[in-house]
Amino acid sequence: MAADADFEEGCRLYGTGRFSEAETIFRRCLELFPTNPDLLNALGSSIDARGSSEEAIPYLQLASRLRPDSAPFHHNLANVFRRVNNREEAENEYLEALRFDPQMVEALHGLGSMYLEDDKLDPAEACLQRALLNSPRFVLALHDLGQLHQRRGNRKEAENSYRSCIDSDATFVPALNSLGMLLLRQNIVDESRKCFEQAIAVDPFYLQARCNLAVAATWCGELDFAIRELREATRTAPNEGDLHFNLSLALLAAGMYDEGWQEHEWRFHKANPVPLRHTGIPRWQGEPLTGKRILIHAEQGYGDSLQFIRYAPLLANQGALVYVEGQDRIISPLLATVHGVLGAYSRGDALPAVDLQISMMSLPLVLGNISWPPPAEQYLNPPESLKLYWRKRLSLHSGQKIGLAWAGRPEHENDSNRSISEQDLAPFGKPRGVSFISLQFGARKAHELPFTITDYCSEIDGFSESAALVSQLDLVITVDSAVAHLAGALGIPVFLLLPWNPDWRWGHKLSESPWYPAMTIFRQSVPGSWKNAIAEVANILPS
Numbered sequence: 061m062a063a064d065a066d067f068e069e070g071c072r073l074y075g076t077g078r079f080s081e082a083e084t085i086f087r088r089c090l091e092l093f094p095t096n097p098d099l100l101n102a103l104g105s106s107i108d109a110r111g112s113s114e115e116a117i118p119y120l121q122l123a124s125r126l127r128p129d130s131a132p133f134h135h136n137l138a139n140v141f142r143r144v145n146n147r148e149e150a151e152n153e154y155l156e157a158l159r160f161d162p163q164m165v166e167a168l169h170g171l172g173s174m175y176l177e178d179d180k181l182d183p184a185e186a187c188l189q190r191a192l193l194n195s196p197r198f199v200l201a202l203h204d205l206g207q208l209h210q211r212r213g214n215r216k217e218a219e220n221s222y223r224s225c226i227d228s229d230a231t232f233v234p235a236l237n238s239l240g241m242l243l244l245r246q247n248i249v250d251e252s253r254k255c256f257e258q259a260i261a262v263d264p265f266y267l268q269a270r271c272n273l274a275v276a277a278t279w280c281g282e283l284d285f286a287i288r289e290l291r292e293a294t295r296t297a298p299n300e301g302d303l304h305f306n307l308s309l310a311l312l313a314a315g316m317y318d319e320g321w322q323e324h325e326w327r328f329h330k331a332n333p334v335p336l337r338h339t340g341i342p343r344w345q346g347e348p349l350t351g352k353r354i355l356i357h358a359e360q361g362y363g364d365s366l367q368f369i370r371y372a373p374l375l376a377n378q379g380a381l382v383y384v385e386g387q388d389r390i391i392s393p394l395l396a397t398v399h400g401v402l403g404a405y406s407r408g409d410a411l412p413a414v415d416l417q418i419s420m421m422s423l424p425l426v427l428g429n430i431s432w433p434p435p436a437e438q439y440l441n442p443p444e445s446l447k448l449y450w451r452k453r454l455s456l457h458s459g460q461k462i463g464l465a466w467a468g469r470p471e472h473e474n475d476s477n478r479s480i481s482e483q484d485l486a487p488f489g490k491p492r493g494v495s496f497i498s499l500q501f502g503a504r505k506a507h508e509l510p511f512t513i514t515d516y517c518s519e520i521d522g523f524s525e526s527a528a529l530v531s532q533l534d535l536v537i538t539v540d541s542a543v544a545h546l547a548g549a550l551g552i553p554v555f556l557l558l559p560w561n562p563d564w565r566w567g568h569k570l571s572e573s574p575w576y577p578a579m580t581i582f583r584q585s586v587p588g589s590w591k592n593a594i595a596e597v598a599n600i601l602p603s
Contacts, residue, residue, distance in 0.1 A: 064089065070102060079110040097126040101133050104140070113143045124153075131161035135170065142174055150174060165191040169201045176208055184208055197228040203235045210242060218242055233259040237269045244276055245476065247560070247587035252276060267293055271303055278310045279561035281568035286310040301330035312564040317432050321425035334359050337385075337419070344416040346426045350379030353414040357385040358407075359421060361469070362523070365391055366545035367565070367575060368420040369398050370435045374427060376400025383412055394523040397441040436577050438551035446528030454532045457495035457514065460602060463533045464488070464513060465499040468541035477559040477588070478540045482508045484590045488537075491601035497533065499526070499543050537597060540566070548576030555580050555597050560587040 070085035086103035093099055104119030120137040127133060138153030154171035157164055172187030185208055191201040206221030219242055225235035240255030253276050259269035270293050277286040290307035297303060304326035311320030327334045337357055344354055356372055358365040365386055376382050376399070384404040386392035396404035405411055424431035454461055467479035482504075488496070489511025496513040498506035506515035520526050527546055530536060536547035537555045540563055547554045556579055558566055566573060566581060573579040582593040 067099065067102070070106075074102065074106055074109070079106045082106045083110065095122075095126060097123040097130070097133065100126070101130075101136060105136055108136075108140050108143070113140050116140050117144070124156075129160050131157040131164050131167065134160070135164065135167045138167070138170060142170070147174065147178065163194045165195045165198050165201065168194070169198065169204065172201065173204045176204055176211075179211075181208055181212065199225045199229045199232045199235065202228065203232070203238065206235070206238060206242075210238075215242060215246065230258075231262045233263050233266045233269060236262070237266070237272060240269070240276075241272055244272070244279070247477070249276065249280065249587055265296070267297055267300065267303065271306055274310065275306055278306070278313060283310050283314040283568070287314065287316075301326045301328075301333070305330045309564045313562075313567055315567070317424065321422075325422065325425065327421075334419075338417040341414060341417040343422075344418045344426060346428070348378070349375060349416075351381070352379075352416055353381040353383065353412065355383050355385060355411065355414045355417040356420055356423070357417060358387045358391075359419045362387065362391055362542040363540075363545045364421060365395065366440070366523075366542060366549055368423060369395050369401075370439050370549065371420075371423040371427060371431065372398050373400040373435065373439070374430060375423075383414060385409075385411065390522045394440060394442065394527055397443075397524075398439050399441075433574055436575060438549065440527055440546070440549045442524050442527035442531060442550075446525055447531055450529045450532045453516070454497070454529075457497070459493040459495055460534045461495050461497060461532070462601070463497045463499040463530055463536040463538070463543070463547070465501075465536070465538040465541055465543040467500060467502070467504045468539055470503070474559070474561065474563075477561060479504075480539060480557065480590050480594075483510060484594060486510045487594050487598035488601070490598060491603055493602040497529070499530065499536065499538065501526075544579075545576075548573070548579050551578055553578045553580075555582060555600075557590070557593050557597070558583045560584040 066085055066089050070082045070089070073085065074082040083103060083106040086099060086106055089099055090103060100119045100123035104116040104123065107119065108116035117140055120133065120140055124130065124133045124137055134153045134157035138150045138157060141150035141153060151171065151174065154167050157167040161167070168187045168191035172184045172191065175184035175187060188201045188205045188208065191198055192205070202221050202225035206218045206225065209218035209221060219239065222235045222239035222242065225232055226239065236255045236259035240252045243252035243255065253273060256269045256273035256276065259266055260273065270289060274286040274289040287307065287310045290303060290310060293303045294300070294307060304323050308320050308323035308326065311323060328336050337359065338355065341355065354375060369384065372382050372384065381402055382400050384395045384401050386395045386404055386406055388406045392404040392406045395401065403412065418426060466482070466485055468475050496511070498513050498515040498517055500506060501517050506513045516529065520529065523546065527550060530547050530552055531550050533552055535553045535555065536543065537557065538544045538547065539557050544554060544556050554576060556566070558581055560583070562568065562583070565575060571581050573581060582596050584590060585592045
C-alpha cells in the first residue's frame with residue numbers, strides 16, 4: 061500500500077499543507093484497505109492537521125494497535141492527545157514511543173515540553189537534556205530548555221540556551237523572540253530590539269515579535285511607533301488579547317484615554333487573563349444609577365485599588381448605593397472610608413444583594429468624560445484615633461519626617477527594575493535634620509539600609525494603620541508600589557522613583573502626576589541605574 065500512487069499523492073498533498081485534499085484521498089484508499097496502519101496513521105494525521113484532533117484519535121489509535129511497535133505512531137497519537145488536553149494519555153503514548161525507540165528526540169522533546177507546560181520542571185529537564193544528548197542542535201529542545209531555565213530564574217543559563225538555539229538555526233524565530241524578551245528584562249535594550257527585528261525580518265507575520273518590539277518601544281517612550289505597530293497587529297489578529305492589552309498600555313501612557321480604556325478591557329482575555337468576577341450580576345454599562353445598589357470590586361494589586369477607588373464618590377453622586385469588595389481584610393477597611401461607600405467587604409465575605417457590579421479599573425471607561433481629569437483630592441480617611449496615635453508616636457522624631465519604601469512585591473513582572481537595592485540608597489544617609497521612617501513591608505528589611513531609619517512595620521496591621529502613619533509624615537519617598545498610591549490618595553507629598561520603563565499610569569516624560577497633585581516624579585536616566593534619580597532626591601532633602 062505504501063507504494064500505491066494514490067497514497068503517495070495524498071502524502072504529497074499533506075506535505076504541502078493541503079490537508080483536506082490529502083484526507084479525501086486517504087479516505088478513498090481506506091475503503092479498499094481498512095486495516096492498513098500506514099493509511100490509518102496518514103488519515104488521522106491529516107484530520108488532526110486540519111484542526112479536528114478529536115476526530116483524528118480513533119484512526120491513530122487503530123494504527124497503533126495494528127502496529128504496536130511503531131514509535132512514530134505512538135508519538136503522533138501522543139501529540140493529538142496533548143492537543144485535546146488529555147495529558148495522561150499523551151504521557152502514556154510518549155512513553156510508549158520511547159519504549160520502542162529510547163533515542164527518539166521528537167518524543168523526548170514532546171514529553172519534556174509537556175512537563176514544562178505542567179510546571180514539572182525536573183522531569184522536563186531530564187527529557188530535554190536526553191533529547192539534546194542525542195541531537196545537540198535540536199532547536200525545539202534548546203528553546204524549551206531556555207524557557208525552563210528562565211522559569212527557574214536562571215537567566216544566564218536561559219540566555220545560553222537561546223543563543224545556542226540561534227547558533228543552530230538563525231531563522232528560528234521563537235528563540236530570537238525569547239532572547240529579546242530576556243535581554244529586555246535585563247535592560248539590554250538595543251540588542252533586545254535587534255532580536256525582535258531579526259525575527260520579524262525572517263517572518264513578518266510573527267506577531268509575538270512584533271508585539272514585543274512594540275512593548276520595547278513603549279518602555280522607551282516611543283509611543284507613536286508602538287501604537288502604530290500594535291494597531292496594525294490587532295487588525296491582523298483581531299482576537300489576540302495580548303496585542304489589544306499591550307496596545308492599551310501604549311495608548312494610556314500617551315494619554316489617549318478614550319481608546320486606551322476600550323482596549324484595556326482585553327485584560328480579561330489575554331494569555332494570562334485578569335479573572336472575571338461576579339459575572340452572575342449584571343455589569344454596569346452606564347445606565348442611570350439612582351436608587352441602584354452597585355458593587356465595585358478589586359481585580360489586581362493593592363495599588364490599583366487605592367488608585368481607582370477614587371471613582372466611588374462619582375457613582376454615589378449619581379444616586380447609587382455603593383458597596384466595595386477589596387482583595388482582603390488588609391485593605392477593605394480603608395476602602396470603606398471613601399466618601400459614598402456604604403460598606404466594604406473582602407473576597408469570600410457574604411456580600412449584600414446588589415443590582416449591578418463593575419471592576420474598579422473599568423470605571424473610567426464607563427464613566428467616560430467625567431473620569432478625566434481624575435478626581436485627585438484626598439479621598440482616603442483613616443480613623444482619627446489611629447491618626448492621633450501615630451501623631452504622638454512620630455512627635456518623638458526630630459526634623460522632617462520622611463517615609464521610605466524602596467521595593468515592591470517580588471512577584472511583580474517588572475520588580476527587578478522598579479525595586480532598589482539598599483546600597484543604592486546610600487546618598488539618603490547624607491541629609492541632616494530628617495528622620496526616616498520605614499514604609500517597607502515584606503521581606504526587605506530596614507536594618508539592611510546603610511543609614512539610620514526607624515521601622516514600625518511590625519506594628520502595622522493593614523492599610524488603615526499604614527494610612528494613619530503616612531498621614532502624619534511630611535514626605536514619602538517611594539518606588540512604584542502601593543505606598544505611592546496610599547500617600548498620594550492621602551494628599552501627602554510624594555517623591556516617586558521610577559525605572560526607565562514606567563507603568564502606563566505615570567507617562568514617560570512628566571515630572572508631575574495628574575493622579576496625585578502632591579507627587580513629584582524622578583526617573584532613571586539610564587536603564588537599570590538609579591544613581592541620577594537618587595542623587596536628585598538627595599540634593600533636595602535638608603542638608
